[in-house]
Amino acid sequence: MxxxxxxxxxxxxxxxxxxxxxxxxxxxxxxxxxxxxxxxxxxxxxxxxxxxxxxYIDWSDKYMVGIELIDHDHQKLVGLLNQVVSAANFNMGDSYVRSVISEVVDYTKYHFDREEGLMRDNGYPGLEEHQVQHRSMIEQVEKFSKRIEERPNCEDDVCMEIYRFLKSWLINHITHTDKEVGKYLLSKGQH
Ligand SMILES: [Fe+2]
The missing domain is CATH 4.10.860 (DNA Excision Repair, Uvrb; Chain A)
Incomplete structure (x- = not known):
């Protein structure tokens, strides 16, 4: 409340x-x-x-890993996260909040599958370790989604809590873990 x-x-x-x-x-x-x-x-x-x-997250070159598919997905995720900020701060209604959060969850899963597919196809040695990070992120996001169900209209600032968690996780993951993947994939001739 x-x-x-x-x-x-x-x-x-x-x-x-x-x-x-x-x-x-x-x-x-x-x-x-x-x-x-x-x-x-x-x-x-x-x-x-x-x-x-x-x-809001301002997308910039420092978040680019150099692989088109991954950068496209990350940019899309940043856009969706910025929509969560708008939904949480401009009283856009319960159904809109839920739809944005569920799009974030769905797109995150979709993106992880695509990214893992690229790593698998190119024999990335750190795949398993990377997958563990993805899985724990999905578990956390699903827990947050359940909290959203119980608190309509972002009560208790739950939407901003989710947003801040996802923002810090995503930026940290992109700038460290995914950059390494980018370097590896580039060395394998991917772009
Ligand atoms: Fe990743």
Missing amino acids: KKSYSTFGLFSLIIVALITIFLGFLFGMDNPLPWIVLAVLAIIPYMHERKIRRE
Whole structure:
């Protein structure tokens, strides 16, 4: 219920601010207090948007592993994760949240299969170890999906919790484990 509390808190704060502005102006238009509160109220949406924008992942070359199929899938996953941020922060509705999360889960599985297929076909020596990482990631994501079922509309900030976990896992996995795969596949003439 954390999300409901924070929404209620923000709503109460706005009401108090509006009352302060109204009462402040009763004491005259040259009273600085209502003007200050008005300015603070005006920048809240801007600050909120900035905070959300910082959460998004900006795709860049540093995430490229050099193999077209893998880079395509990673880019698609980053796009889906950014949709989770939007879903969690702009109250886009329960069914939208569920559909985005389930697309993330499905696409992650699909991508892992494709990536493992490439490794298998090219005799990648670290395949088993890599598969273990993929499996544990899928297990974690499925646990999160169950939590989503129990908490509609991203209650308890569950969507952002999932997002932050996936973001840090994916970036760490791409920049370390998958980069090694990329190097190996490039040496085998893949592109
Ligand atoms: Fe991988």
